[in-house]
Amino acid sequence: MLAGVDMIYKILFLCLAGFLSAFVDSIAGGGGLISVPAYFMIGFPAHYSLGTNKFSATCGTLTSALSFAKSGKTDKDILKVLLPFTLIGSMTGTYIVMIINSEVLKPIIMAMLMAVGIYSFVAKSVGQEDNFVGVTKKNLIIGSVFAFIMGFYDGFFGPGTGSFLIFGLIKIYGFDFVRASGNAKAMNLVSGFTALAVFAISGKIYYLMGIPMAIFMIVGARVGSRLAIKNGSKIIRPIFIVMSLGVAVKMIYELTLM
Template sequence: MEILATSINWLVLAGAGLLAGFIDAIVGGGGLLSIPALLSVGMPAHLSLGTNKLASSMSSSTAAYTYYKKHLFDPRLWKKCFIATAVGAVVGSVLVYLIDGDLLEKILPVIVILVALYSLLFRKVLHGEFHPPKHRPRTKRQLLQGFILGSYDGFAGPGLGSMWIVSSRVLYKLSFLKSCALSRAMTFVSNIVALAIFIYHGNVDFAVGLLLGSSMMLGSYIGTHSAIRFGLPFIRPLFITMVIIIAIHLSWNAWT
Protein backbone atom coordinates (compact mmCIF):
# COMPACT_ATOMS: atom_id res chain seq x y z
CA MET A 1 0.00 0.00 0.00
CA GLU A 2 1.30 3.49 -0.93
CA ILE A 3 -0.05 4.94 2.29
CA LEU A 4 2.09 2.55 4.32
CA ALA A 5 5.16 3.04 2.12
CA THR A 6 7.12 5.09 4.66
CA SER A 7 7.87 4.49 8.30
CA ILE A 8 6.77 8.06 9.07
CA ASN A 9 3.26 7.32 7.82
CA TRP A 10 3.19 4.18 9.93
CA LEU A 11 4.28 6.13 13.01
CA VAL A 12 1.69 8.87 12.37
CA LEU A 13 -1.14 6.34 12.18
CA ALA A 14 0.09 4.27 15.12
CA GLY A 15 0.61 7.28 17.37
CA ALA A 16 -2.68 8.94 16.44
CA GLY A 17 -4.50 5.63 16.85
CA LEU A 18 -3.06 5.03 20.31
CA LEU A 19 -4.18 8.44 21.57
CA ALA A 20 -7.52 8.30 19.74
CA GLY A 21 -8.32 4.90 21.23
CA PHE A 22 -7.40 6.13 24.71
CA ILE A 23 -9.73 9.14 24.47
CA ASP A 24 -12.49 7.24 22.67
CA ALA A 25 -12.64 4.54 25.35
CA ILE A 26 -13.42 7.08 28.04
CA VAL A 27 -15.46 9.95 26.58
CA GLY A 28 -15.52 9.51 22.80
CA GLY A 29 -14.12 11.97 20.25
CA GLY A 30 -11.21 9.87 19.04
CA GLY A 31 -12.25 10.51 15.45
CA LEU A 32 -10.94 14.06 15.80
CA LEU A 33 -7.48 12.49 15.81
CA SER A 34 -7.84 9.35 13.70
CA ILE A 35 -9.61 10.90 10.69
CA PRO A 36 -7.11 13.79 10.28
CA ALA A 37 -4.30 11.23 10.63
CA LEU A 38 -5.72 9.22 7.71
CA LEU A 39 -6.10 12.39 5.64
CA SER A 40 -2.54 13.45 6.47
CA VAL A 41 -1.05 10.30 4.91
CA GLY A 42 -2.83 10.92 1.63
CA MET A 43 -6.09 9.00 1.93
CA PRO A 44 -9.16 10.52 0.20
CA ALA A 45 -11.90 11.87 2.48
CA HIS A 46 -14.60 9.29 1.73
CA LEU A 47 -12.13 6.44 2.11
CA SER A 48 -10.85 7.94 5.36
CA LEU A 49 -14.35 7.89 6.86
CA GLY A 50 -14.93 4.24 5.96
CA THR A 51 -11.47 3.14 7.07
CA ASN A 52 -11.90 5.02 10.34
CA LYS A 53 -15.15 3.13 10.97
CA LEU A 54 -13.23 -0.15 10.77
CA ALA A 55 -10.64 1.12 13.25
CA SER A 56 -13.31 2.62 15.52
CA SER A 57 -15.25 -0.65 15.54
CA MET A 58 -12.13 -2.46 16.76
CA SER A 59 -11.52 0.19 19.42
CA SER A 60 -15.10 0.35 20.72
CA SER A 61 -15.33 -3.44 20.87
CA THR A 62 -12.21 -3.55 23.08
CA ALA A 63 -13.57 -0.87 25.41
CA ALA A 64 -17.03 -2.44 25.62
CA TYR A 65 -15.60 -5.88 26.38
CA THR A 66 -13.29 -4.49 29.07
CA TYR A 67 -16.15 -2.67 30.79
CA TYR A 68 -18.23 -5.84 30.54
CA LYS A 69 -15.50 -7.96 32.15
CA LYS A 70 -15.30 -5.44 35.01
CA HIS A 71 -19.07 -5.85 35.57
CA LEU A 72 -19.85 -2.27 34.54
CA PHE A 73 -22.14 -3.29 31.67
CA ASP A 74 -24.79 -6.01 31.49
CA PRO A 75 -25.94 -6.62 27.87
CA ARG A 76 -29.08 -8.42 29.09
CA LEU A 77 -30.48 -5.13 30.40
CA TRP A 78 -29.99 -3.28 27.14
CA LYS A 79 -31.38 -5.56 24.41
CA LYS A 80 -33.96 -3.00 23.27
CA CYS A 81 -31.30 -0.30 23.16
CA PHE A 82 -29.06 -2.50 20.99
CA ILE A 83 -31.84 -3.03 18.46
CA ALA A 84 -32.95 0.62 18.41
CA THR A 85 -29.36 1.80 17.96
CA ALA A 86 -28.80 -0.53 15.01
CA VAL A 87 -32.04 0.54 13.32
CA GLY A 88 -31.24 4.19 13.98
CA ALA A 89 -27.77 3.82 12.44
CA VAL A 90 -29.30 2.48 9.24
CA VAL A 91 -31.84 5.32 9.11
CA GLY A 92 -29.14 7.91 9.77
CA SER A 93 -26.91 6.52 7.03
CA VAL A 94 -29.78 6.87 4.55
CA LEU A 95 -30.59 10.43 5.69
CA VAL A 96 -27.03 11.51 4.86
CA TYR A 97 -27.95 11.32 1.18
CA LEU A 98 -31.24 13.23 1.61
CA ILE A 99 -30.17 16.30 3.61
CA ASP A 100 -28.06 19.23 2.43
CA GLY A 101 -24.47 18.74 3.59
CA ASP A 102 -23.91 22.49 4.18
CA LEU A 103 -26.93 22.63 6.49
CA LEU A 104 -25.65 19.59 8.38
CA GLU A 105 -22.24 21.22 8.95
CA LYS A 106 -23.91 24.25 10.50
CA ILE A 107 -26.27 22.23 12.72
CA LEU A 108 -23.66 19.88 14.24
CA PRO A 109 -21.74 22.51 16.25
CA VAL A 110 -25.01 23.74 17.76
CA ILE A 111 -25.91 20.23 18.92
CA VAL A 112 -22.51 19.63 20.53
CA ILE A 113 -22.44 23.08 22.15
CA LEU A 114 -25.88 22.40 23.67
CA VAL A 115 -24.53 19.15 25.15
CA ALA A 116 -21.56 21.06 26.60
CA LEU A 117 -23.75 23.80 28.08
CA TYR A 118 -26.18 21.29 29.57
CA SER A 119 -23.31 19.37 31.16
CA LEU A 120 -21.76 22.51 32.65
CA LEU A 121 -24.98 24.22 33.78
CA PHE A 122 -26.57 21.13 35.32
CA ARG A 123 -23.55 20.21 37.38
CA LYS A 124 -25.12 17.08 38.85
CA VAL A 125 -24.76 15.42 35.44
CA LEU A 126 -20.99 15.63 35.85
CA HIS A 127 -20.47 15.79 39.59
CA GLY A 128 -23.09 13.52 41.12
CA GLU A 129 -22.55 9.79 41.62
CA PHE A 130 -26.03 8.43 41.05
CA HIS A 131 -27.36 5.17 42.44
CA PRO A 132 -29.42 3.63 39.64
CA PRO A 133 -32.60 1.68 40.37
CA LYS A 134 -32.19 -2.08 40.42
CA HIS A 135 -35.00 -2.81 37.97
CA ARG A 136 -34.55 -3.09 34.18
CA PRO A 137 -34.22 0.31 32.44
CA ARG A 138 -37.51 1.37 30.86
CA THR A 139 -38.07 0.02 27.36
CA LYS A 140 -39.45 3.26 25.91
CA ARG A 141 -36.42 5.20 27.07
CA GLN A 142 -34.05 2.61 25.64
CA LEU A 143 -35.83 2.63 22.28
CA LEU A 144 -35.94 6.41 22.05
CA GLN A 145 -32.35 6.96 23.16
CA GLY A 146 -30.97 4.16 20.97
CA PHE A 147 -32.84 5.25 17.86
CA ILE A 148 -31.97 8.95 18.16
CA LEU A 149 -28.28 8.46 18.96
CA GLY A 150 -27.92 5.55 16.52
CA SER A 151 -29.40 7.78 13.80
CA TYR A 152 -27.01 10.56 14.76
CA ASP A 153 -24.00 8.26 14.46
CA GLY A 154 -25.13 6.99 11.07
CA PHE A 155 -25.85 10.56 10.03
CA ALA A 156 -22.72 12.28 11.36
CA GLY A 157 -21.27 11.17 14.71
CA PRO A 158 -19.14 13.99 16.24
CA GLY A 159 -19.65 14.19 20.00
CA LEU A 160 -21.61 10.92 20.09
CA GLY A 161 -19.79 9.53 23.13
CA SER A 162 -20.57 12.68 25.14
CA MET A 163 -24.23 12.48 24.14
CA TRP A 164 -24.48 8.84 25.26
CA ILE A 165 -22.87 9.65 28.60
CA VAL A 166 -25.02 12.71 29.37
CA SER A 167 -28.31 11.11 28.25
CA SER A 168 -27.59 7.89 30.18
CA ARG A 169 -26.89 9.86 33.33
CA VAL A 170 -30.17 11.75 32.93
CA LEU A 171 -32.41 8.89 31.80
CA TYR A 172 -31.18 6.04 33.99
CA LYS A 173 -29.19 7.71 36.79
CA LEU A 174 -26.17 5.58 35.91
CA SER A 175 -22.79 6.22 37.47
CA PHE A 176 -20.28 7.95 35.23
CA LEU A 177 -18.34 4.74 34.64
CA LYS A 178 -21.47 2.76 33.75
CA SER A 179 -22.52 5.58 31.41
CA CYS A 180 -19.11 5.32 29.71
CA ALA A 181 -19.56 1.55 29.42
CA LEU A 182 -23.01 1.89 27.84
CA SER A 183 -21.66 4.55 25.51
CA ARG A 184 -18.89 2.28 24.21
CA ALA A 185 -21.19 -0.72 23.74
CA MET A 186 -23.78 1.22 21.76
CA THR A 187 -21.14 3.07 19.77
CA PHE A 188 -19.80 -0.33 18.73
CA VAL A 189 -23.27 -1.27 17.43
CA SER A 190 -23.67 1.88 15.32
CA ASN A 191 -20.04 1.64 14.14
CA ILE A 192 -20.58 -1.90 12.87
CA VAL A 193 -23.74 -0.91 10.98
CA ALA A 194 -22.02 2.10 9.40
CA LEU A 195 -18.97 -0.03 8.57
CA ALA A 196 -21.15 -2.54 6.70
CA ILE A 197 -22.55 0.30 4.59
CA PHE A 198 -19.07 1.67 3.83
CA ILE A 199 -17.87 -1.80 2.86
CA TYR A 200 -20.86 -2.19 0.54
CA HIS A 201 -19.85 1.02 -1.23
CA GLY A 202 -16.18 -0.04 -1.38
CA ASN A 203 -14.97 2.77 0.87
CA VAL A 204 -12.78 0.83 3.32
CA ASP A 205 -9.01 0.27 3.10
CA PHE A 206 -8.65 -2.89 5.18
CA ALA A 207 -4.84 -2.87 5.44
CA VAL A 208 -4.70 0.67 6.80
CA GLY A 209 -7.85 0.17 8.88
CA LEU A 210 -6.42 -2.89 10.61
CA LEU A 211 -3.16 -1.07 11.34
CA LEU A 212 -4.95 1.95 12.77
CA GLY A 213 -7.48 -0.24 14.55
CA SER A 214 -4.76 -2.28 16.26
CA SER A 215 -3.17 0.82 17.77
CA MET A 216 -6.61 2.16 18.74
CA MET A 217 -7.38 -1.15 20.47
CA LEU A 218 -4.23 -0.77 22.57
CA GLY A 219 -5.13 2.82 23.39
CA SER A 220 -8.68 1.73 24.23
CA TYR A 221 -7.41 -0.98 26.58
CA ILE A 222 -5.22 1.54 28.42
CA GLY A 223 -8.02 4.10 28.48
CA THR A 224 -10.68 1.83 29.96
CA HIS A 225 -8.37 0.55 32.67
CA SER A 226 -7.33 4.13 33.50
CA ALA A 227 -10.97 5.19 33.77
CA ILE A 228 -11.83 2.22 35.99
CA ARG A 229 -8.80 2.72 38.22
CA PHE A 230 -8.92 6.50 38.67
CA GLY A 231 -12.69 7.02 38.38
CA LEU A 232 -14.68 10.23 38.17
CA PRO A 233 -11.88 12.70 39.10
CA PHE A 234 -9.98 11.41 36.05
CA ILE A 235 -12.94 11.18 33.66
CA ARG A 236 -14.69 14.48 34.42
CA PRO A 237 -12.02 16.97 33.23
CA LEU A 238 -11.30 14.84 30.16
CA PHE A 239 -15.02 14.75 29.35
CA ILE A 240 -15.40 18.54 29.62
CA THR A 241 -12.22 19.16 27.61
CA MET A 242 -13.25 16.84 24.76
CA VAL A 243 -16.77 18.29 24.49
CA ILE A 244 -15.33 21.81 24.24
CA ILE A 245 -12.70 20.74 21.69
CA ILE A 246 -15.31 19.00 19.54
CA ALA A 247 -17.59 22.04 19.66
CA ILE A 248 -14.75 24.41 18.67
CA HIS A 249 -13.56 22.07 15.92
CA LEU A 250 -17.02 21.75 14.35
CA SER A 251 -17.75 25.46 14.69
CA TRP A 252 -14.47 26.38 13.01
CA ASN A 253 -15.11 24.02 10.08
CA ALA A 254 -18.71 25.16 9.62
CA TRP A 255 -18.52 28.92 10.07
CA THR A 256 -15.06 29.98 8.87
Protein backbone atom coordinates in the same frame (compact mmCIF):
# COMPACT_ATOMS: atom_id res chain seq x y z
CA MET B 1 13.05 3.11 -1.65
CA LEU B 2 11.97 6.63 -0.69
CA ALA B 3 8.35 5.72 -1.36
CA GLY B 4 8.69 2.74 0.98
CA VAL B 5 10.21 4.88 3.75
CA ASP B 6 7.46 7.43 3.28
CA MET B 7 4.85 4.69 3.67
CA ILE B 8 6.48 3.49 6.90
CA TYR B 9 6.45 7.02 8.35
CA LYS B 10 2.78 7.41 7.43
CA ILE B 11 1.89 4.12 9.10
CA LEU B 12 3.84 5.03 12.25
CA PHE B 13 2.10 8.41 12.36
CA LEU B 14 -1.31 6.77 12.02
CA CYS B 15 -0.49 4.21 14.70
CA LEU B 16 0.47 6.94 17.17
CA ALA B 17 -2.65 8.93 16.34
CA GLY B 18 -4.73 5.76 16.59
CA PHE B 19 -3.43 4.89 20.06
CA LEU B 20 -4.13 8.40 21.38
CA SER B 21 -7.53 8.51 19.68
CA ALA B 22 -8.68 5.18 21.11
CA PHE B 23 -7.28 6.04 24.55
CA VAL B 24 -9.37 9.22 24.70
CA ASP B 25 -12.42 7.68 23.03
CA SER B 26 -12.55 4.73 25.42
CA ILE B 27 -12.75 7.15 28.34
CA ALA B 28 -15.14 9.83 27.14
CA GLY B 29 -15.73 9.62 23.38
CA GLY B 30 -14.55 12.09 20.76
CA GLY B 31 -11.59 10.07 19.51
CA GLY B 32 -12.53 10.88 15.94
CA LEU B 33 -11.22 14.40 16.58
CA ILE B 34 -7.75 12.86 16.47
CA SER B 35 -8.03 9.88 14.13
CA VAL B 36 -10.00 11.34 11.21
CA PRO B 37 -7.73 14.40 10.75
CA ALA B 38 -4.73 12.04 10.91
CA TYR B 39 -5.94 10.30 7.76
CA PHE B 40 -6.51 13.61 6.03
CA MET B 41 -3.01 14.77 7.00
CA ILE B 42 -1.36 11.90 5.10
CA GLY B 43 -3.44 12.64 2.02
CA PHE B 44 -6.37 10.21 2.21
CA PRO B 45 -9.48 11.15 0.16
CA ALA B 46 -12.53 11.98 2.32
CA HIS B 47 -14.49 8.74 1.86
CA TYR B 48 -11.42 6.56 2.38
CA SER B 49 -10.52 8.58 5.50
CA LEU B 50 -13.98 8.00 6.98
CA GLY B 51 -14.19 4.37 5.90
CA THR B 52 -10.71 3.34 7.04
CA ASN B 53 -11.15 5.25 10.29
CA LYS B 54 -14.46 3.51 10.91
CA PHE B 55 -12.74 0.14 10.46
CA SER B 56 -9.90 0.85 12.89
CA ALA B 57 -12.06 2.81 15.35
CA THR B 58 -14.64 0.02 15.55
CA CYS B 59 -11.86 -2.37 16.59
CA GLY B 60 -10.98 0.02 19.41
CA THR B 61 -14.63 0.45 20.41
CA LEU B 62 -15.09 -3.33 20.55
CA THR B 63 -12.07 -3.60 22.87
CA SER B 64 -13.25 -0.91 25.28
CA ALA B 65 -16.84 -2.23 25.22
CA LEU B 66 -15.57 -5.69 26.25
CA SER B 67 -13.39 -4.19 28.99
CA PHE B 68 -16.34 -2.29 30.49
CA ALA B 69 -18.57 -5.37 30.20
CA LYS B 70 -16.04 -7.64 31.96
CA SER B 71 -15.76 -5.13 34.81
CA GLY B 72 -19.54 -5.14 35.31
CA LYS B 73 -20.03 -1.56 34.10
CA THR B 74 -22.73 -2.40 31.55
CA ASP B 75 -26.40 -3.25 32.09
CA LYS B 76 -27.56 -6.24 30.03
CA ASP B 77 -31.23 -5.83 30.96
CA ILE B 78 -31.21 -2.31 29.51
CA LEU B 79 -28.95 -2.98 26.54
CA LYS B 80 -30.96 -5.94 25.26
CA VAL B 81 -33.87 -3.50 24.79
CA LEU B 82 -31.89 -0.48 23.58
CA LEU B 83 -29.43 -2.09 21.15
CA PRO B 84 -32.02 -3.20 18.55
CA PHE B 85 -33.29 0.40 18.40
CA THR B 86 -29.72 1.63 18.00
CA LEU B 87 -29.25 -0.79 15.10
CA ILE B 88 -32.49 0.23 13.37
CA GLY B 89 -31.69 3.91 13.90
CA SER B 90 -28.19 3.54 12.48
CA MET B 91 -29.43 1.67 9.40
CA THR B 92 -32.08 4.34 8.82
CA GLY B 93 -29.60 7.19 9.27
CA THR B 94 -27.05 5.61 6.96
CA TYR B 95 -29.71 5.19 4.28
CA ILE B 96 -31.10 8.73 4.67
CA VAL B 97 -27.64 10.34 4.46
CA MET B 98 -27.39 9.00 0.93
CA ILE B 99 -30.37 11.21 0.04
CA ILE B 100 -30.06 14.31 2.26
CA ASN B 101 -27.02 16.51 2.85
CA SER B 102 -25.97 15.93 6.48
CA GLU B 103 -24.17 19.31 6.55
CA VAL B 104 -27.47 21.01 7.40
CA LEU B 105 -27.17 19.50 10.89
CA LYS B 106 -23.85 21.17 11.74
CA PRO B 107 -25.12 24.39 13.40
CA ILE B 108 -27.69 22.46 15.48
CA ILE B 109 -25.26 19.78 16.65
CA MET B 110 -22.57 22.39 17.36
CA ALA B 111 -24.94 24.27 19.69
CA MET B 112 -26.04 21.05 21.41
CA LEU B 113 -22.47 19.91 22.03
CA MET B 114 -21.55 23.30 23.45
CA ALA B 115 -24.57 23.09 25.76
CA VAL B 116 -23.68 19.54 26.91
CA GLY B 117 -20.06 20.49 27.61
CA ILE B 118 -20.90 23.71 29.45
CA TYR B 119 -23.72 22.12 31.46
CA SER B 120 -21.45 19.24 32.53
CA PHE B 121 -18.79 21.77 33.57
CA VAL B 122 -21.18 23.96 35.57
CA ALA B 123 -23.23 21.16 37.13
CA LYS B 124 -20.51 19.62 39.28
CA SER B 125 -22.68 16.75 40.52
CA VAL B 126 -23.65 15.40 37.08
CA GLY B 127 -22.35 11.86 36.67
CA GLN B 128 -20.37 11.89 39.90
CA GLU B 129 -22.56 9.31 41.66
CA ASP B 130 -24.46 6.28 40.43
CA ASN B 131 -28.14 7.07 41.17
CA PHE B 132 -29.60 4.26 39.08
CA VAL B 133 -32.72 2.94 40.84
CA GLY B 134 -33.61 0.12 38.47
CA VAL B 135 -35.33 -0.63 35.20
CA THR B 136 -38.82 0.81 34.76
CA LYS B 137 -41.25 0.83 31.85
CA LYS B 138 -40.81 4.61 31.60
CA ASN B 139 -37.00 4.69 31.43
CA LEU B 140 -36.96 1.78 28.97
CA ILE B 141 -39.35 3.61 26.62
CA ILE B 142 -37.40 6.86 26.89
CA GLY B 143 -34.14 4.94 26.49
CA SER B 144 -35.42 3.12 23.40
CA VAL B 145 -36.40 6.40 21.73
CA PHE B 146 -33.03 7.86 22.70
CA ALA B 147 -31.22 4.76 21.34
CA PHE B 148 -33.00 5.06 17.98
CA ILE B 149 -32.21 8.77 17.72
CA MET B 150 -28.53 8.24 18.58
CA GLY B 151 -28.25 5.31 16.18
CA PHE B 152 -29.85 7.42 13.46
CA TYR B 153 -27.55 10.33 14.24
CA ASP B 154 -24.41 8.18 14.19
CA GLY B 155 -25.39 6.70 10.84
CA PHE B 156 -26.46 10.05 9.41
CA PHE B 157 -23.74 12.38 10.72
CA GLY B 158 -21.68 11.06 13.65
CA PRO B 159 -19.54 13.71 15.39
CA GLY B 160 -20.14 13.84 19.13
CA THR B 161 -22.13 10.59 19.31
CA GLY B 162 -20.09 9.35 22.28
CA SER B 163 -20.67 12.58 24.21
CA PHE B 164 -24.40 12.55 23.54
CA LEU B 165 -24.69 8.88 24.52
CA ILE B 166 -22.90 9.35 27.84
CA PHE B 167 -24.83 12.51 28.71
CA GLY B 168 -28.18 11.00 27.71
CA LEU B 169 -27.64 7.80 29.73
CA ILE B 170 -26.70 9.85 32.79
CA LYS B 171 -29.87 11.92 32.52
CA ILE B 172 -32.23 9.02 31.72
CA TYR B 173 -30.92 6.36 34.11
CA GLY B 174 -28.98 8.30 36.73
CA PHE B 175 -25.72 6.51 35.89
CA ASP B 176 -22.35 7.85 36.91
CA PHE B 177 -19.80 8.59 34.17
CA VAL B 178 -18.20 5.13 34.37
CA ARG B 179 -21.44 3.19 34.01
CA ALA B 180 -22.72 5.58 31.34
CA SER B 181 -19.46 5.17 29.40
CA GLY B 182 -19.69 1.38 29.56
CA ASN B 183 -23.25 1.28 28.19
CA ALA B 184 -22.48 4.02 25.66
CA LYS B 185 -19.63 1.93 24.25
CA ALA B 186 -21.94 -1.02 23.63
CA MET B 187 -24.45 1.23 21.83
CA ASN B 188 -21.72 2.99 19.87
CA LEU B 189 -20.33 -0.39 18.81
CA VAL B 190 -23.66 -1.45 17.25
CA SER B 191 -24.10 1.78 15.29
CA GLY B 192 -20.42 1.72 14.31
CA PHE B 193 -20.60 -1.80 12.87
CA THR B 194 -23.62 -0.79 10.80
CA ALA B 195 -21.77 2.15 9.24
CA LEU B 196 -18.65 -0.02 8.84
CA ALA B 197 -20.62 -2.55 6.78
CA VAL B 198 -21.71 0.22 4.40
CA PHE B 199 -18.13 1.45 3.93
CA ALA B 200 -16.83 -2.10 3.45
CA ILE B 201 -19.43 -2.95 0.84
CA SER B 202 -18.62 0.33 -0.94
CA GLY B 203 -14.91 -0.57 -0.97
CA LYS B 204 -13.92 2.58 0.94
CA ILE B 205 -11.50 0.93 3.40
CA TYR B 206 -7.73 0.92 2.82
CA TYR B 207 -6.73 -2.09 4.90
CA LEU B 208 -2.96 -1.63 4.46
CA MET B 209 -3.21 1.47 6.65
CA GLY B 210 -6.29 0.48 8.61
CA ILE B 211 -5.05 -2.80 10.08
CA PRO B 212 -1.86 -1.43 11.76
CA MET B 213 -3.85 1.51 13.10
CA ALA B 214 -6.55 -0.87 14.36
CA ILE B 215 -3.94 -2.81 16.36
CA PHE B 216 -2.75 0.35 18.08
CA MET B 217 -6.33 1.48 18.67
CA ILE B 218 -7.04 -1.82 20.39
CA VAL B 219 -4.07 -1.22 22.71
CA GLY B 220 -5.11 2.40 23.31
CA ALA B 221 -8.67 1.34 24.07
CA ARG B 222 -7.51 -1.27 26.61
CA VAL B 223 -5.30 1.21 28.41
CA GLY B 224 -7.93 3.96 28.38
CA SER B 225 -10.84 1.81 29.52
CA ARG B 226 -8.82 0.27 32.36
CA LEU B 227 -7.82 3.76 33.50
CA ALA B 228 -11.45 4.91 33.34
CA ILE B 229 -12.73 1.90 35.29
CA LYS B 230 -10.03 2.29 37.93
CA ASN B 231 -10.26 6.06 38.42
CA GLY B 232 -13.95 6.57 37.73
CA SER B 233 -15.70 9.90 37.21
CA LYS B 234 -12.74 11.99 38.34
CA ILE B 235 -10.89 11.18 35.11
CA ILE B 236 -13.88 10.72 32.77
CA ARG B 237 -15.68 13.99 33.57
CA PRO B 238 -12.88 16.45 32.62
CA ILE B 239 -12.02 14.52 29.42
CA PHE B 240 -15.73 14.30 28.57
CA ILE B 241 -16.10 18.09 28.90
CA VAL B 242 -12.96 18.80 26.85
CA MET B 243 -13.93 16.41 24.05
CA SER B 244 -17.55 17.65 23.89
CA LEU B 245 -16.38 21.24 23.55
CA GLY B 246 -13.55 20.14 21.24
CA VAL B 247 -15.97 18.61 18.72
CA ALA B 248 -18.11 21.77 18.87
CA VAL B 249 -15.09 24.02 18.28
CA LYS B 250 -14.00 21.85 15.34
CA MET B 251 -17.44 22.23 13.80
CA ILE B 252 -17.36 26.01 14.33
CA TYR B 253 -14.01 26.14 12.55
CA GLU B 254 -15.34 24.09 9.64
CA LEU B 255 -18.35 26.41 9.34
CA THR B 256 -16.06 29.44 9.08
CA LEU B 257 -14.32 27.84 6.12
CA MET B 258 -17.54 27.29 4.20
